[in-house]
Amino acid sequence: MSEKHGHSVAKLIFKSNDKILYFAEKEGNNIIGFDEKMLSKALSAAREQSNLARSEDFQEIASTTGKYADAHLFINFRTLPGLLISGTKSHQGNLIEGMSSFAGWSALDIKAINDKLIANGFTIADTASFLHQFNKKTGAYYIENLLPGSTVAALSYAYGDGIPFYQAVTKSKQAKIIDLKLQLKKNFFTNLDGHVTLFIDVTKPTTIANHTFAVFGSDDIQHTMQGLKQMARQLSEEKIIITKNNRDFIRIKSDEFMPVLFGKAFINLKKPWFTDFQNHLYAGNSWQELASIIEKLEQNNNLTESNAFQSLKPGISNEANVMFF
16 A cells, blocks of 8 residues: 555555556545556546546537447547557557547447447537548448458448548648649549548457458549549559459559548558459559459449448448448
8 A cells, every 4th residue: 555646545466467456536526547647647636626627628528428338439549549659569559550540539428238348429520620621511421332241340431422531632832742643532532532441351359450341432443543644654554454354453653642641441442452343442462452342343242241240230320420340
Protein backbone atom coordinates (compact mmCIF):
# COMPACT_ATOMS: atom_id res chain seq x y z
CA MET A 1 0.00 0.00 0.00
CA SER A 2 1.30 3.48 -0.92
CA GLU A 3 0.05 7.08 -1.07
CA LYS A 4 -0.50 9.04 -4.32
CA HIS A 5 -2.02 12.54 -4.38
CA GLY A 6 -3.92 11.98 -1.18
CA HIS A 7 -5.24 8.55 -2.16
CA SER A 8 -4.22 5.08 -1.05
CA VAL A 9 -2.90 2.88 -3.85
CA ALA A 10 -2.94 -0.88 -3.39
CA LYS A 11 -1.00 -3.31 -5.52
CA LEU A 12 -1.42 -6.95 -6.44
CA ILE A 13 1.74 -8.83 -7.49
CA PHE A 14 1.42 -11.77 -9.89
CA LYS A 15 4.27 -14.13 -9.03
CA SER A 16 3.92 -16.07 -12.28
CA ASN A 17 5.14 -13.13 -14.40
CA ASP A 18 6.11 -10.46 -11.81
CA LYS A 19 3.47 -8.06 -13.13
CA ILE A 20 1.89 -5.61 -10.69
CA LEU A 21 -1.73 -4.46 -10.85
CA TYR A 22 -2.43 -1.15 -9.08
CA PHE A 23 -5.75 -0.12 -7.48
CA ALA A 24 -7.03 3.25 -6.26
CA GLU A 25 -10.46 4.65 -5.38
CA LYS A 26 -11.71 8.15 -6.20
CA GLU A 27 -15.22 9.30 -5.29
CA GLY A 28 -16.71 5.83 -5.63
CA ASN A 29 -14.84 4.99 -8.86
CA ASN A 30 -12.14 2.34 -9.03
CA ILE A 31 -9.01 3.17 -11.02
CA ILE A 32 -7.09 0.06 -12.05
CA GLY A 33 -4.01 -0.37 -14.21
CA PHE A 34 -0.63 -2.01 -14.67
CA ASP A 35 1.18 1.33 -15.04
CA GLU A 36 1.71 3.11 -11.70
CA LYS A 37 2.73 6.39 -13.38
CA MET A 38 -0.45 6.50 -15.47
CA LEU A 39 -2.57 5.78 -12.40
CA SER A 40 -0.76 8.57 -10.56
CA LYS A 41 -1.46 10.96 -13.46
CA ALA A 42 -5.15 10.06 -13.35
CA LEU A 43 -5.33 10.83 -9.62
CA SER A 44 -3.41 14.08 -10.13
CA ALA A 45 -5.76 15.18 -12.93
CA ALA A 46 -8.77 14.46 -10.74
CA ARG A 47 -7.33 16.52 -7.88
CA GLU A 48 -6.45 19.46 -10.16
CA GLN A 49 -9.81 19.25 -11.97
CA SER A 50 -8.00 18.90 -15.29
CA ASN A 51 -9.66 15.59 -16.02
CA LEU A 52 -11.23 14.36 -19.24
CA ALA A 53 -14.75 15.32 -18.19
CA ARG A 54 -13.80 19.01 -18.52
CA SER A 55 -12.87 18.61 -22.19
CA GLU A 56 -15.48 20.09 -24.54
CA ASP A 57 -14.92 17.33 -27.11
CA PHE A 58 -15.43 14.64 -24.49
CA GLN A 59 -18.52 16.38 -23.06
CA GLU A 60 -20.03 16.42 -26.55
CA ILE A 61 -19.41 12.73 -27.18
CA ALA A 62 -20.42 11.72 -23.65
CA SER A 63 -23.79 13.42 -24.13
CA THR A 64 -24.64 10.89 -26.88
CA THR A 65 -24.44 7.80 -24.64
CA GLY A 66 -27.57 5.86 -23.72
CA LYS A 67 -28.94 5.40 -20.21
CA TYR A 68 -29.52 1.67 -20.28
CA ALA A 69 -26.28 0.28 -21.67
CA ASP A 70 -24.28 -2.30 -19.73
CA ALA A 71 -21.06 -0.40 -20.49
CA HIS A 72 -19.75 2.59 -22.43
CA LEU A 73 -16.59 2.57 -24.57
CA PHE A 74 -14.98 5.93 -25.39
CA ILE A 75 -12.32 6.10 -28.11
CA ASN A 76 -10.02 9.04 -28.83
CA PHE A 77 -8.75 8.31 -32.34
CA ARG A 78 -5.95 10.86 -32.04
CA THR A 79 -4.32 8.96 -29.16
CA LEU A 80 -5.58 5.40 -29.79
CA PRO A 81 -2.62 4.36 -32.04
CA GLY A 82 -0.16 5.12 -29.24
CA LEU A 83 -2.04 2.65 -27.04
CA LEU A 84 -2.28 -0.10 -29.65
CA ILE A 85 1.07 0.09 -31.35
CA SER A 86 3.14 -1.11 -28.39
CA GLY A 87 1.43 -4.49 -28.51
CA THR A 88 1.51 -5.10 -32.26
CA LYS A 89 4.01 -6.28 -34.83
CA SER A 90 6.23 -3.61 -36.35
CA HIS A 91 4.95 -4.19 -39.91
CA GLN A 92 1.44 -3.24 -38.76
CA GLY A 93 2.56 0.07 -37.25
CA ASN A 94 1.84 2.27 -40.28
CA LEU A 95 -1.67 0.86 -40.59
CA ILE A 96 -2.41 1.54 -36.93
CA GLU A 97 -0.96 5.05 -37.06
CA GLY A 98 -3.43 5.82 -39.84
CA MET A 99 -6.27 5.53 -37.34
CA SER A 100 -5.24 8.81 -35.70
CA SER A 101 -6.65 10.86 -38.58
CA PHE A 102 -9.85 8.84 -38.95
CA ALA A 103 -12.05 10.83 -36.56
CA GLY A 104 -12.07 12.72 -33.26
CA TRP A 105 -13.96 10.96 -30.45
CA SER A 106 -16.24 7.94 -30.61
CA ALA A 107 -18.64 6.60 -27.98
CA LEU A 108 -20.20 3.14 -27.99
CA ASP A 109 -23.04 1.82 -25.83
CA ILE A 110 -22.42 -1.86 -25.20
CA LYS A 111 -25.14 -4.31 -24.22
CA ALA A 112 -24.71 -8.04 -23.67
CA ILE A 113 -27.61 -10.21 -24.84
CA ASN A 114 -27.20 -13.98 -24.63
CA ASP A 115 -24.00 -14.78 -26.54
CA LYS A 116 -23.80 -11.46 -28.42
CA LEU A 117 -22.43 -8.00 -27.74
CA ILE A 118 -24.42 -5.18 -29.33
CA ALA A 119 -22.46 -1.96 -29.87
CA ASN A 120 -24.26 1.21 -30.87
CA GLY A 121 -22.61 4.60 -30.89
CA PHE A 122 -21.73 7.98 -32.26
CA THR A 123 -18.49 9.39 -33.70
CA ILE A 124 -17.44 13.03 -33.93
CA ALA A 125 -15.81 14.00 -37.22
CA ASP A 126 -13.72 17.06 -36.38
CA THR A 127 -12.46 19.30 -39.17
CA ALA A 128 -9.00 17.69 -39.23
CA SER A 129 -10.29 14.15 -39.57
CA PHE A 130 -10.88 11.79 -42.47
CA LEU A 131 -14.62 11.59 -41.67
CA HIS A 132 -15.02 15.33 -42.21
CA GLN A 133 -15.02 14.66 -45.96
CA PHE A 134 -18.32 12.74 -45.69
CA ASN A 135 -20.86 15.51 -46.04
CA LYS A 136 -23.46 14.01 -48.31
CA LYS A 137 -26.02 11.20 -48.06
CA THR A 138 -25.14 8.68 -50.73
CA GLY A 139 -28.04 6.24 -50.86
CA ALA A 140 -28.07 2.46 -50.73
CA TYR A 141 -24.88 0.54 -51.40
CA TYR A 142 -24.88 -3.25 -51.43
CA ILE A 143 -21.53 -4.97 -50.96
CA GLU A 144 -22.50 -8.64 -50.74
CA ASN A 145 -22.21 -9.15 -54.51
CA LEU A 146 -18.95 -7.18 -54.74
CA LEU A 147 -16.79 -9.08 -52.24
CA PRO A 148 -15.70 -12.74 -52.31
CA GLY A 149 -17.11 -15.20 -49.81
CA SER A 150 -13.60 -15.59 -48.36
CA THR A 151 -13.63 -11.98 -47.07
CA VAL A 152 -12.62 -11.81 -43.40
CA ALA A 153 -12.77 -8.02 -42.97
CA ALA A 154 -14.08 -5.10 -44.99
CA LEU A 155 -14.23 -1.33 -44.52
CA SER A 156 -16.79 0.24 -46.84
CA TYR A 157 -17.41 3.97 -47.05
CA ALA A 158 -19.21 6.48 -49.22
CA TYR A 159 -17.60 9.88 -49.68
CA GLY A 160 -20.33 11.66 -51.66
CA ASP A 161 -19.03 11.85 -55.22
CA GLY A 162 -15.69 12.02 -56.98
CA ILE A 163 -15.12 15.71 -57.70
CA PRO A 164 -15.81 17.20 -54.21
CA PHE A 165 -13.71 14.41 -52.75
CA TYR A 166 -10.92 15.19 -55.22
CA GLN A 167 -11.07 18.88 -54.23
CA ALA A 168 -10.77 17.98 -50.54
CA VAL A 169 -7.99 15.43 -51.00
CA THR A 170 -5.79 17.57 -53.23
CA LYS A 171 -5.42 20.22 -50.54
CA SER A 172 -2.52 18.19 -49.17
CA LYS A 173 0.99 18.74 -50.56
CA GLN A 174 1.54 15.06 -51.39
CA ALA A 175 -1.74 14.79 -53.27
CA LYS A 176 -1.00 17.97 -55.23
CA ILE A 177 2.28 16.45 -56.45
CA ILE A 178 0.47 13.28 -57.60
CA ASP A 179 -2.29 15.35 -59.20
CA LEU A 180 0.18 17.51 -61.12
CA LYS A 181 1.68 14.43 -62.76
CA LEU A 182 -1.39 12.25 -63.24
CA GLN A 183 -4.27 14.74 -63.74
CA LEU A 184 -6.40 12.92 -61.20
CA LYS A 185 -9.59 14.88 -61.80
CA LYS A 186 -9.82 13.94 -65.48
CA ASN A 187 -8.23 10.49 -65.34
CA PHE A 188 -9.60 9.08 -62.11
CA PHE A 189 -12.12 10.91 -59.95
CA THR A 190 -14.56 12.17 -62.62
CA ASN A 191 -16.09 8.74 -63.21
CA LEU A 192 -16.05 7.38 -59.63
CA ASP A 193 -19.48 7.18 -58.00
CA GLY A 194 -18.39 7.91 -54.43
CA HIS A 195 -18.12 4.41 -52.94
CA VAL A 196 -15.00 2.47 -51.98
CA THR A 197 -14.52 -0.75 -50.02
CA LEU A 198 -11.23 -2.01 -48.61
CA PHE A 199 -11.25 -5.75 -47.89
CA ILE A 200 -8.98 -8.58 -46.76
CA ASP A 201 -9.59 -12.21 -47.69
CA VAL A 202 -6.98 -14.01 -45.57
CA THR A 203 -6.47 -14.59 -41.85
CA LYS A 204 -2.66 -14.96 -41.69
CA PRO A 205 -1.13 -11.60 -40.58
CA THR A 206 2.09 -12.23 -42.52
CA THR A 207 0.26 -12.29 -45.86
CA ILE A 208 -2.24 -9.46 -45.30
CA ALA A 209 -0.52 -7.10 -47.76
CA ASN A 210 -0.87 -9.52 -50.69
CA HIS A 211 -4.48 -10.24 -49.78
CA THR A 212 -5.65 -6.66 -49.31
CA PHE A 213 -7.91 -5.32 -52.05
CA ALA A 214 -10.08 -2.31 -52.81
CA VAL A 215 -13.17 -1.94 -54.96
CA PHE A 216 -14.50 1.38 -56.31
CA GLY A 217 -17.87 2.13 -57.79
CA SER A 218 -17.77 3.73 -61.25
CA ASP A 219 -20.34 5.57 -63.34
CA ASP A 220 -18.37 4.79 -66.52
CA ILE A 221 -15.96 1.89 -66.10
CA GLN A 222 -14.57 2.12 -69.66
CA HIS A 223 -13.50 5.74 -69.18
CA THR A 224 -12.16 4.86 -65.72
CA MET A 225 -9.96 2.12 -67.22
CA GLN A 226 -8.78 4.46 -70.00
CA GLY A 227 -7.87 7.07 -67.40
CA LEU A 228 -5.89 4.48 -65.44
CA LYS A 229 -3.94 3.54 -68.56
CA GLN A 230 -3.07 7.20 -69.10
CA MET A 231 -1.84 7.53 -65.50
CA ALA A 232 0.08 4.25 -65.67
CA ARG A 233 1.97 5.42 -68.78
CA GLN A 234 2.87 8.69 -67.05
CA LEU A 235 4.59 6.72 -64.29
CA SER A 236 6.24 3.91 -66.27
CA GLU A 237 6.37 2.23 -69.67
CA GLU A 238 7.50 -1.16 -68.37
CA LYS A 239 4.99 -3.96 -67.66
CA ILE A 240 2.13 -1.66 -66.76
CA ILE A 241 -0.64 -3.49 -68.67
CA ILE A 242 -1.18 -7.25 -68.75
CA THR A 243 -4.09 -8.88 -70.58
CA LYS A 244 -5.31 -12.30 -69.43
CA ASN A 245 -8.55 -13.96 -70.56
CA ASN A 246 -9.65 -10.75 -72.33
CA ARG A 247 -9.26 -8.75 -69.12
CA ASP A 248 -6.80 -5.87 -68.70
CA PHE A 249 -4.76 -5.49 -65.52
CA ILE A 250 -3.22 -2.02 -65.17
CA ARG A 251 -0.43 -1.13 -62.75
CA ILE A 252 0.01 2.26 -61.11
CA LYS A 253 3.66 2.22 -60.04
CA SER A 254 3.35 4.47 -57.00
CA ASP A 255 3.51 3.54 -53.32
CA GLU A 256 1.77 6.79 -52.36
CA PHE A 257 -1.17 6.68 -54.80
CA MET A 258 -3.65 4.80 -52.57
CA PRO A 259 -2.73 5.95 -49.02
CA VAL A 260 -2.37 9.62 -50.00
CA LEU A 261 -5.70 9.74 -51.84
CA PHE A 262 -7.79 7.45 -49.63
CA GLY A 263 -6.06 7.37 -46.25
CA LYS A 264 -3.43 5.34 -44.44
CA ALA A 265 -5.77 2.37 -44.13
CA PHE A 266 -4.83 1.76 -47.79
CA ILE A 267 -1.08 1.75 -47.11
CA ASN A 268 -0.76 -1.97 -47.92
CA LEU A 269 -1.74 -1.27 -51.53
CA LYS A 270 1.64 -0.34 -52.99
CA LYS A 271 2.15 -0.05 -56.74
CA PRO A 272 -1.35 -1.54 -57.11
CA TRP A 273 -2.84 -3.37 -60.08
CA PHE A 274 -6.36 -2.47 -61.25
CA THR A 275 -9.00 -4.31 -63.25
CA ASP A 276 -12.74 -4.02 -63.79
CA PHE A 277 -15.69 -6.26 -63.02
CA GLN A 278 -19.38 -5.40 -63.44
CA ASN A 279 -18.94 -1.60 -63.49
CA HIS A 280 -16.59 -1.64 -60.53
CA LEU A 281 -12.85 -1.05 -60.32
CA TYR A 282 -10.82 -3.56 -58.29
CA ALA A 283 -7.30 -2.96 -56.95
CA GLY A 284 -4.69 -5.28 -55.43
CA ASN A 285 -0.94 -5.73 -55.03
CA SER A 286 -0.72 -8.73 -57.36
CA TRP A 287 -2.52 -9.12 -60.67
CA GLN A 288 -2.59 -12.89 -60.10
CA GLU A 289 -4.34 -12.50 -56.73
CA LEU A 290 -6.63 -9.91 -58.27
CA ALA A 291 -7.51 -12.34 -61.06
CA SER A 292 -8.30 -14.96 -58.39
CA ILE A 293 -10.75 -12.57 -56.72
CA ILE A 294 -12.52 -11.86 -60.02
CA GLU A 295 -12.72 -15.59 -60.75
CA LYS A 296 -14.46 -16.16 -57.41
CA LEU A 297 -16.96 -13.40 -58.16
CA GLU A 298 -17.63 -14.76 -61.66
CA GLN A 299 -18.51 -18.07 -60.00
CA ASN A 300 -20.91 -16.24 -57.62
CA ASN A 301 -18.63 -17.08 -54.70
CA ASN A 302 -19.42 -13.85 -52.87
CA LEU A 303 -20.67 -12.68 -49.46
CA THR A 304 -24.15 -14.01 -50.18
CA GLU A 305 -22.50 -17.40 -49.44
CA SER A 306 -21.04 -16.23 -46.11
CA ASN A 307 -23.06 -17.38 -43.10
CA ALA A 308 -21.31 -14.80 -40.90
CA PHE A 309 -22.25 -11.92 -43.20
CA GLN A 310 -25.81 -13.13 -43.70
CA SER A 311 -26.36 -13.35 -39.93
CA LEU A 312 -25.23 -9.73 -39.56
CA LYS A 313 -26.92 -8.36 -42.68
CA PRO A 314 -30.27 -7.51 -41.00
CA GLY A 315 -28.40 -5.10 -38.73
CA ILE A 316 -26.50 -3.32 -41.52
CA SER A 317 -27.87 -0.09 -42.96
CA ASN A 318 -27.35 0.15 -46.72
CA GLU A 319 -27.49 3.93 -46.43
CA ALA A 320 -24.64 4.19 -43.92
CA ASN A 321 -21.61 6.28 -44.88
CA VAL A 322 -19.19 3.87 -43.21
CA MET A 323 -19.58 0.15 -42.58
CA PHE A 324 -17.02 -2.23 -41.05
CA PHE A 325 -17.44 -6.00 -41.34
